[in-house]
Amino acid sequence: MIRLLIADDQALVRGALAALLGLESDVEVVAEVGRGDEVLAAVVRHRPDVAMLDVEMPGLDGISAAALVRAKVPECRVLMVTTFGRPGYLRRALQAGATGFVVKDTPAPQLADAVRRVASGLRVVDPTLAAESLASGESPLTERETDVLRAAAGGGTVAGIARELFLSEGTVRNHLSSAIGKTGASTRAEAARIAEENGWLL
Structure with a gap:
């Protein structure tokens, strides 16, 4: 019997996954949590x-x-399941020690098979996402x-971002300009959108 933990901040999704996978004769859902910062204690x-983890959760992201989990309970394997199939998420999840990465619209039989594998x-990786990840490469942005850019994505002003990150306004402008150039965008909003779509801002 495979003991499974499900972590997803959407109660409906979490319940549906638990119900579907609980129907499998060799899978037992032993815990459900709705926040990323509850995962380790539950594991x-x-x-x-x-541990089947959503990427975007409050408290702590799934990655x-x-x-x-991999550092503290290495015998527990991690399967990431996400609505957002972003190449950057896949790369970072695998670097964090996840063994699998699939999207939420994966049919139930394939999802159960992914848990077994x-x-x-x-290693189980959504093939479309794997191809996109190879094509997009690593994030070109510095830390x-x-x-x-993450602060700018929230609509912050240069002054506000400078205060939030303890930087000078000139430094913030330089970083924004560099990020705009690296993403091929024409505005910081567009740069933030491109970075978000590639999974570089989590």
């Missing part, structure tokens, strides 16, 4: 074989939660450019 408490130690 420690329930000792699942597989960061995956890294914690991950539990057995095999600081990413921070500035």
